[in-house]
Amino acid sequence: MQKKILFILTSILMIIGLCFNVYAAENIALRIDDPIMQADGAGKEIDEYGTAPVIVEGRTLLPVRAVVEEMGGSVDWNSEERKVTLTKDDDVIVLTIDSKDALYNEQVSELDSTPVIINNRTMLPIRFIAESFGFDVEWNEDTKTVNISKNTQKASDITTEVTTEQATEAGTEEISVPDNNSGSNAIVVYFSRAGENYGVGNVEIGNTAHIANFIIDNTGADSFEIIPEVPYPEAYDETTKIAQKEKNENARPKYKGEADLSSYSTIYLGYPIWYGTMPMIVKTFLENNDLSGKTVIPFSTHAGSGWGSSLNDLKELCPDSDIEEGFSVAGTEAANAEDKVKNWLEQR
Ligand SMILES: Cc1cc2nc3c(=O)[nH]c(=O)nc-3n(C[C@H](O)[C@H](O)[C@H](O)COP(=O)(O)O)c2cc1C
Structure with a gap:
């Protein structure tokens, strides 16, 4: 009986998970020190902890989970290996905290800076991930905003x-x-x-x-x-x-x-x-x-x-x-x- 209930609950969770992944924003904007991100024009909290993009040693670091989930992808965290697996459609990226090595569809690439954890959130310059998943990244110095937009058709x-x-x-x-x-x-x-x-x-x-x-x-x-x-x-x-x-x-x-x-x-x-x-x-x-x-x-x-x-x-x-x-x-x-x-x- 308990197994049956567990099975039903797991199925419901999977269906909910699938529903959430159906939505994918095409334009995402995040501003330095602003815990509100814009996804296709709608403002929403990056997460419940008030996480905001930051500049560390001249590099703009964004919360990976919020961005990838907005793109319609998913994020999996392995705390033992300190690895983050990002999946979108058929593309898989594996990042390791404090390492510049990234795997993109099983091929090794080198990031220009290492993923770091700030307040329990993996933060990373997002360009590598966004471009691998088919998005363009633009930085607006005046507004201190990173704009990420789907690049199937150029704006x-x-x-x-x-x-x-x-x-x-x-x-x-x-x-x-x-x-x-x-x-x-x-x-x-x-x-x-x-x-x-x-x-x-x-x-x-x-x-x-x-x-x-x-x-x-x-x-x-x-x-x-x-x-x-x-x-x-x-x-x-x-x-x-x-x-x-x-x-x-x-x-x-x-x-x-x-x-x-x-x-x-x-x-x-x-x-x-x-x-x-x-x-x-x-x-x-x-x-x-x-x-x-x-x-x-x-x-x-x-x-x-x-x-x-x-x-x-x-x-x-x-x-x-x-x-x-x-x-x-x-x-x-x-x-x-x-x-x-x-x-x-x-x-x-
Ligand atoms: C291009 C565009 C960008 C938007 N950006 C935001 C935004 O950053 N934050 C927000 O809360 N709503 C945003 N919205 C939603 C509009 O502010 C909202 O729908 C507004 O009520 C539209 O007013 P209007 O019908 O007078 O043009 C955006 C809408 C559009 C069309």
């Missing part, structure tokens, strides 16, 4: 396709101008992307646009929507690849029209969190417009990472503005968040 190819095709469409669309006739001293400036969205399927109104509309309705503020000259694709995956490339390159994508903010003293500024901060196009807006002396009230939607580093970025980009406490909510709740927005507006 640069996709960007070019979408850009050319959609630039033509963009020319026929209306130019956004502020709705500047209410006499209000406040304006809601926001960027939001309709289309396939994280956790809420395909939507016609973006999550942040819902919050923008609630603020407009409840304050009577004017509005200016930051509309990209080249729209982002409807498909979520394609958008993440373009957005990641823009972030890596510290790009400043253009938007349509321009806001005349001279008559406004208060700017509600809304954006979704993209790769741990505001989308680059919002940075374009902030660099094009001088918000010195104005009150800036941020609001944002996200898929779990909260504000990320966007408030710091905002402070850097608007050093002479009075930045007030903002409103942040999960994108999946945005369409139903009018009461929360009202409460926040009443209490501020």
Whole structure:
């Protein structure tokens, strides 16, 4: 009887294990000293111990287990031999703690630094593993972020396709101008992307646009929507690849029209969190417009990472503005968040 129960329990665990491995992220981003990693745009804890990537003697070390499992692989630890076996599809990598020798599909390779254990986690410069498993690795010095992306199709190819095709469409669309006739001293400036969205399927109104509309309705503020000259694709995956490339390159994508903010003293500024901060196009807006002396009230939607580093970025980009406490909510709740927005507006 006990054997039967054990067998059933083992089978259930195996099925659960298989289910978890079915999901494989294509874009993973980890930042130095940040215990939250991004997997296809969603923020999640690296592990329950608060492990974060570190720089040791000039080398960036990442927690191997979290990264490999996000890639859809598995990790096995043999404490007697101090060996870590990483498996993804048909590829097997065996690493030994404190040794530069690695086995890749039974062939010996030399790592450029040894795997080490920090707080019970095996840490390693990830390039060897990622490239063996078919991922590209990029380091962004400005943001101290390692971006790992599946290399079946190069991000640069996709960007070019979408850009050319959609630039033509963009020319026929209306130019956004502020709705500047209410006499209000406040304006809601926001960027939001309709289309396939994280956790809420395909939507016609973006999550942040819902919050923008609630603020407009409840304050009577004017509005200016930051509309990209080249729209982002409807498909979520394609958008993440373009957005990641823009972030890596510290790009400043253009938007349509321009806001005349001279008559406004208060700017509600809304954006979704993209790769741990505001989308680059919002940075374009902030660099094009001088918000010195104005009150800036941020609001944002996200898929779990909260504000990320966007408030710091905002402070850097608007050093002479009075930045007030903002409103942040999960994108999946945005369409139903009018009461929360009202409460926040009443209490501020
Ligand atoms: C390119 C891209 C990157 C994203 N990066 C993050 C992220 O780093 N952290 C997070 O919590 N959510 C991330 N998300 C999820 C969005 O922040 C979330 O779905 C948001 O509500 C979308 O707002 P919108 O509909 O107004 O564009 C990302 C989404 C996209 C499309």
